Amino acid sequence: MAYSRRLFVFGMAAFLAACQSRSQKQAALDAGLTLDPDGTPDYALAYAARRDGGFNLPAIDYLATDPQYWRQTVRYPTRHEPGTIVVDPSNKFLYFVLEGGRAVRYGIGVGRAGFAWNGEAVIRFKREWPKWFPPDEMIEREPHLEKYRDGQEGGLNNPIGARGLYLWQGNVDTLYRIHGTNQPQSIGTNASSGCIRMWQQDIIDLYDRVELGAKVVVLG
Template sequence: MKREIHLSRRTLILGSISTAATLAGCATPSPSIRSVPLPEKASRPLLPATDAELEQRYAALEDGGHLIPAIPYREMDPKFYRQRVKDPTGEPPGTVVVDTPDRFLYLVEPGGTAMRYGVGIGREGFAWEGEGVIHWRQHWPRWKPPSDMIARQPHLEKYSVANGGMEPGITNPLGARALYIFQNGKDTLYRLHGSPEWKSIGKAVSSGCVRLVNQDVIDLYQRVPFHARIVVRQDWSKPATTLT
């Protein structure tokens, strides 16, 4: 039986590949889907989640015909749990901010708060930084590695664009949701996406994309405004590459 995913005052969402998920594994645009708008005011208290809330937050769930396993959250560093925090970014509400050094993603809310998610990020030499727009969004995306990745890993040819890509599913490197980043009207090949590999959260293991556990990417997907601005920083002492 399908579980309903819903927001409450105290909990964020019910239940919101592998380490080989790469920058190339981050491609395939799709039509945008209208998101839940941000509230005008963020008046909810910054309270730590109870064990019961965490159990529900990271429970197994069925989504889009796919069974997402529960996350053994007690084995994760608690700082990487999804949680509402005081906004440290100074960015306008509705902005997504990826803090690469600390392995956090923030969605800035009105009223001085932000939703914070633990993330895994790209290995040195592959990670992207700058400012862009979340131009496309997709439920259970297909994975279509580009030709340069296939050249490095020929066994991925069967998932090429010409071959239709990898079917959506729990083993797909893009997970339950993908948010596609564009800069100056062009696809950066940089994605925010789901992953069942909870052990990769807080680590630099992918080849450029930002990964969240599937339960968290589902939650983020529902909150992100249409065409949200995104800022990704590797070094917060330097300005991001801005849009033109």
């Protein structure tokens, strides 16, 4: 009997370890990550330098940022359907809702405009390496931006970054954007300007997941 109990305990431990391993692997896959040989997510690969749209994106110094802002799969029970984006400006998180009460969570940086609007909208446009149009009030504060009144072409120096998601309510542009950034150190912080900014590698990942017409919920 003692032998049988030991065998049962050993079997259950092996079973639970295998389940945990599968769960970790699935969580990494859901977040678009691969696993190191030791079973941990390979963030060095996820945030490595890459070529995109004719531009050489630099690697992200992710180790200099709190790990809670690294892309990861988390438990996220919600009434919103899979495919919905939920933005939590106060906590500097963006969630892409998955099935089964889970979500891919990304760290974000939030400028003043990021706190100026909340509610529900849809993604009407998606743009790769979009133009940036500085608001009039920004040009007033920083006159050297006058040269970009008609737009700054996409590129590594463009503050919109590699991708832009444009939020509309019906036929009204909210002027609220989810976009990349050329200031990676701003993730997890209250940035000086802009809406919702993400690491370039993360906005590319989100861009590839989200569909036109997807609902976006911005928490107050």
